[in-house]
Amino acid sequence: MESKTLKVIELFAGVGGFRLGLEKSNYKIVWSNQWEPSTKIQHASKVYEARFGKENHSNEDINEVVQRNVEEIPDHDLLVGGFPCQDYSVATTLHNSKGLKGKKGVLWWAIHKILEEKKNKPKYLFLENVDRLLKSPAKQRGRDFAVMLQSLNDLGYAVEWRVINAAEYGMPQRRRRLFFIGYHKSSELFSKLKESRKIDWILKDGTIPSAFPVKNSSELFLSKFQLKGDLVEITDNFNKTGKKSPFENSGVMINGEVSTIKTEPSYDGNYTVLGDVLQNGEVTSEFFIDDKDKDKWEYLKGSKTIERISNEGHKYKYSEGGMIYPDALDNASRTIITGEGGKSPSRFKHVVVSERGLRRLTPIELERLNMFPDNHTKLEGISDRKRAFFMGNALVVGVIEKIGKELYKQINQLEYA
Structure with a gap:
C-alpha cells in the first residue's frame, strides 16, 4: 500500500x-x-x-x-x-x-x-x-x-x-x-x-x-x-x-x-566532533580574538572564587571551575547558548585554535553543530550575533529526523x- x-x-x-x-x-x-x-x-x-x-x-x-x-x-x-x-x-x-x-x-x-x-x-x-x-x-x-x-x-x-x-x-x-x-x-x-x-x-x-x-x-x-x-x-x-x-x-x-x-x-556508530565542522581557511578577521582581549578571555575561562553579596546582604564566596580553553576539537562541542555571538569575551562562548590564532565560531559552524544546512540563517538584515542567537535556541535537526x-x-x- x-x-x-x-x-x-x-x-x-x-x-x-x-x-x-x-x-x-x-x-x-x-x-x-x-x-x-x-x-x-x-x-x-x-x-x-x-x-x-x-x-x-x-x-x-x-x-x-x-x-x-x-x-x-x-x-x-x-x-x-x-x-x-x-x-x-x-x-x-x-x-x-x-x-x-x-x-x-x-x-x-x-x-x-x-x-x-x-x-x-x-x-x-x-x-x-x-x-x-x-x-x-x-x-x-x-x-x-x-x-x-x-x-x-x-x-x-x-x-x-x-x-x-x-x-x-x-x-x-x-x-x-x-x-x-x-x-x-x-x-x-x-x-x-x-x-x-x-x-x-x-x-x-x-x-x-x-x-x-x-x-x-x-x-x-x-x-x-x-x-x-x-x-x-x-x-x-x-x-x-x-x-x-x-x-x-x-x-x-x-x-x-x-x-x-x-x-x-x-x-556504536561514527562520531562527529567539533573539528569536523570547522571552516578551515575561510574565516574572516572579525572572528579572531584580539591580542588586547586575550587576558580577559583567559580569566573568564579559568577557575576563580569571587566574593558576592546576596539579596539579603550576606557576603558569600562563589566559585567556578576552569573550562577547557580553547575548546577541544576531538570531542563534540559544548552546548551552544543564545549569547554565543558577538566579540566581547565570555566564559560560555566557544573558542577554537586555528593556524591563524584563537577565534570564535562562525555562524556556519554554529549551524553545522545543530545539523542545519550551511547559511540557513543568512539573510539581509540579520546580524551574525542574531544568527548565533537562533542556534542557541534551536534543536539538533538530526534528533528530530531520527x-x-x-x-x-x-x-x-x-x-x-
Missing part, C-alpha cells in the same frame, strides 16, 4: 528545525507559527519565510490565534514544537466555568487549547523542552512535568518521553533535551502501548528507543505511580516532601499511570497497513 503523507503543524517554529528534520520523511507542514514577543522585528520568522515560503505561516502571538478560534489552524495528524520552559502551575478561578486556569501567557496552555478545542484532534504530538522540566520547580521537583502529563491524560493522550544528549549518538554537539511523543486514544499506537509491557516499550519497542537505542536496565529499577487529582491538586500537592523528582530520564504515561526508569544510551522517521514508520505500519 502507498505511504500516506502526514500533515503537521509546527508551533514555536524558530528558524524551522523541526521542519528540516521531519521533511526528510513523509511529513508535510500545513501550518506554522513563529512569534517573538519581545522584539519589534520578527527575525526568526523572516528566516523561516525566506526558507520555506510565506504560505500557511503565521507570525502572530499563538495565544491570540487560539483565543480567537482554534479552527483557524488547519486539521493535522501531528503537532510539533519546542515550547518555552515556564511556570505551568494551575489555579482555581471563579470566573472560569471549567474552574481551572493556567498562568496567562504560558505557552503550554496554547497547545492545550488546540488539543482541547479542535474538532479533529491531532492523533500525535512531538514536543521538545529543556531537561530540567523533569525536575522543576525546586520546591516541588517534577511538578511541572506532572501538570503537563495529567493535562494530556485529561485530553486522551498517552505520552512517551526521553532525555537525549545528541553527542551520545554521534552528533556534533553535547545538547541535552527532553523529547516527548503523545498518542491520542483514537490511534492504534495508543492501543499498542496500552497492551504492552511498559518496560519493553521504554527500552526497545517504543518510538524513541527504536530511533535511539538504550542499554537494558534491570526491571527492578522501574518505578510506577498514579497521577492523583486534577491539575490544581497536582499544582498544590505533587511531591511536596520529596527531595528528588520521581521522573527519570525515560518513561511512559498512559491512563494516568506513570512508568519511569533511568536509561543509558547504546551507540525520531520523526521512526514515528512515521510506526504510524504507517499500524494505521495504514
Whole structure:
C-alpha cells in the first residue's frame, strides 16, 4: 500500500528545525507559527519565510490565534514544537466555568487549547523542552512535568518521553533535551502501548528507543505511580516532601499511570566532533580574538572564587571551575547558548585554535553543530550575533529526523497497513 503523507503543524517554529528534520520523511507542514514577543522585528520568522515560503505561516502571538478560534489552524495528524520552559502551575478561578486556569501567557496552555478545542484532534504530538522540566520547580521537583502529563491524560493522550544528549549518538554537539511523543486514544499506537509491557516499550519497542537505542536496565529499577487529582491538586500537592523528582530520564504515561526508569544510551556508530565542522581557511578577521582581549578571555575561562553579596546582604564566596580553553576539537562541542555571538569575551562562548590564532565560531559552524544546512540563517538584515542567537535556541535537526522517521514508520505500519 502507498505511504500516506502526514500533515503537521509546527508551533514555536524558530528558524524551522523541526521542519528540516521531519521533511526528510513523509511529513508535510500545513501550518506554522513563529512569534517573538519581545522584539519589534520578527527575525526568526523572516528566516523561516525566506526558507520555506510565506504560505500557511503565521507570525502572530499563538495565544491570540487560539483565543480567537482554534479552527483557524488547519486539521493535522501531528503537532510539533519546542515550547518555552515556564511556570505551568494551575489555579482555581471563579470566573472560569471549567474552574481551572493556567498562568496567562504560558505557552503550554496554547497547545492545550488546540488539543482541547479542535474538532479533529491531532492523533500525535512531538514536543521538545529543556531537561530540567523533569525536575522543576525546586520546591516541588517534577511538578511541572506532572501538570503537563495529567493535562494530556485529561485530553486522551498517552505520552512517551526521553532525555537525549545528541553527542551520545554521534552528533556534533553535547545538547541535552527532553523529547516527548503523545498518542491520542483514537490511534492504534495508543492501543499498542496500552497492551504492552511498559518496560519493553521504554527500552526497545517504543518510538524513541527504536530511533535511539538504550542499554537494558534491570526491571527492578522501574518505578510506577498514579497521577492523583486534577491539575490544581497536582499544582498544590505533587511531591511536596520529596527531595528528588520521581521522573527519570525515560518513561511512559498512559491512563494516568506513570512508568519511569533511568536509561543509558547504546551507540556504536561514527562520531562527529567539533573539528569536523570547522571552516578551515575561510574565516574572516572579525572572528579572531584580539591580542588586547586575550587576558580577559583567559580569566573568564579559568577557575576563580569571587566574593558576592546576596539579596539579603550576606557576603558569600562563589566559585567556578576552569573550562577547557580553547575548546577541544576531538570531542563534540559544548552546548551552544543564545549569547554565543558577538566579540566581547565570555566564559560560555566557544573558542577554537586555528593556524591563524584563537577565534570564535562562525555562524556556519554554529549551524553545522545543530545539523542545519550551511547559511540557513543568512539573510539581509540579520546580524551574525542574531544568527548565533537562533542556534542557541534551536534543536539538533538530526534528533528530530531520527525520531520523526521512526514515528512515521510506526504510524504507517499500524494505521495504514
